[in-house]
Amino acid sequence: MAEGYCNKCKLKKEIVDAVEVLMKNGRKAIKGKCSTCGSVIFKITGGKTNQMKVDDPPQKFSDSL
């Protein structure tokens, strides 16, 4: 389950009904609801730095070479 910052609770909360959306600038985001208060949480997941961390497997790569 994804977690995001809820503006209403002022805390990190579990996102329910989370759907992945693609923003106009090509970044991915998760849109859903706070598990506690039900207000909308929008979390950017496809940021430039984030994506590198997820997609780059440096250790595995050097092993196979």
Ligand SMILES: [Zn+2]
């Ligand atoms: Zn909340």
